[in-house]
Amino acid sequence: MHGQMGERAVLIAVAVLAWIIASHILALAQFSTQTMTAIAIQSVFMIVSVFLVRLWMRRTAAYDFVASTEDEFRRVSWPPAVEVKGSVIVLLVALLAIAVATLLIDFAWQWIFKLLGFLTLT
Numbered sequence: 001m002h003g004q005m006g007e008r009a010v011l012i013a014v015a016v017l018a019w020i021i022a023s024h025i026l027a028l029a030q031f032s033t034q035t036m037t038a039i040a041i042q043s044v045f046m047i048v049s050v051f052l053v054r055l056w057m058r059r060t061a062a063y064d065f066v067a068s069t070e071d072e073f074r075r076v077s078w079p080p081a082v083e084v085k086g087s088v089i090v091l092l093v094a095l096l097a098i099a100v101a102t103l104l105i106d107f108a109w110q111w112i113f114k115l116l117g118f119l120t121l122t
Contacts, residue, residue: 010066011050018049 022045023038079087113119 011054014053015046015050018046022046 019042022042110119
């Protein structure tokens with residue numbers, strides 16, 4: 001059981017990413033993504049990707065890394081929900097303040113360049 005949850009999570013993530021990558025490759029090749037052939041290509045790409053990652057993860061170093069990462073997440077002391085909510089609020093307020101400051105600076109430079117004649121708005 002040691003590391004199986006982490007291994008499954010990695011394999012699911014690889015499967016989803018492989019499906020997305022295959023669909024983008026087919027879209028770039030202007031291949032109709034509605035056909036059964038496109039779905040078959042995506043499925044094969046996904047299965048091969050998961051198989052290759054599973055082979056890679058069976059190597060000792062990769063498997064040990066995923067297992068130790070999962071164990072480390074179990075040992076972490078997560079903050080209480082109230083603290084997380086407070087941190088998120090502080091983050092959003094700071095993000096909003098930076099966005100407003102950037103907008104004001106942009107308007108100021110626009111006004112300066114317009115005043116100097118470098119910028120003409122239509």
